[in-house]
Amino acid sequence: DGGITQSPKYLFRKEGQNVTLSCEQNLNHDAMYWYRQDPGQGLRLIYYSQIVNDFQKGDIAEGYSVSREKKESFPLTVTSAQKNPTAFYLCASSVPGKGGYTFGSGTRLTVV
């Protein structure tokens, strides 16, 4: 079955360390997105990519970085510059202009 796979499901990080969250899709979707969700909050856009080798900053890109070397993969790095990294991170993909967005099951990042 096609879908989006995020790993790991839970991640613990020490302050000052960078960490990379994986997102892989086999839906052949052109566009991929990273969102951050905090308790009781909506979804805030971190980065998005509508084509391979190109990506754009979202509303809260500071302290994060991404790459899009392959259509299927859109990893997110949470750097030590991110002040409050503890959150639920969701990856999504879509065919632009065609219907809804498919989300992965998310990664819960905790800074200890």
Added chain:
Amino acid sequence: GQQVMQIPQYQHVQEGEDFTTYCNSSTTLSNIQWYKQRPGGHPVFLIQLVKSGEVKKQKRLTFQFGEAKKNSSLHITATQTTDVGTYFCAESGGSYIPTFGRGTSLIVHP
């Protein structure tokens, strides 16, 4: 994306009661999408509305898009405990970058 305001933030209902969440914008929306996120889960796409005044139904769920395309609603008839979760509206606009409302959390008491 445009700003979409969603109300209420929380809604407690007794099982069997109806539930409605509203999504509003100060400007015309290109489309409106609705998602459901179960506790501890991820958002799942429910439906997209595009046309002015559009109404779509999925079993006990009724989705409406306003005539002016500035608001939308999701109505659940006779809620069940399986309806528990947070319902989000979103609008993708011409850039196809979705903007999500903050969601309405539905709590169903048996």
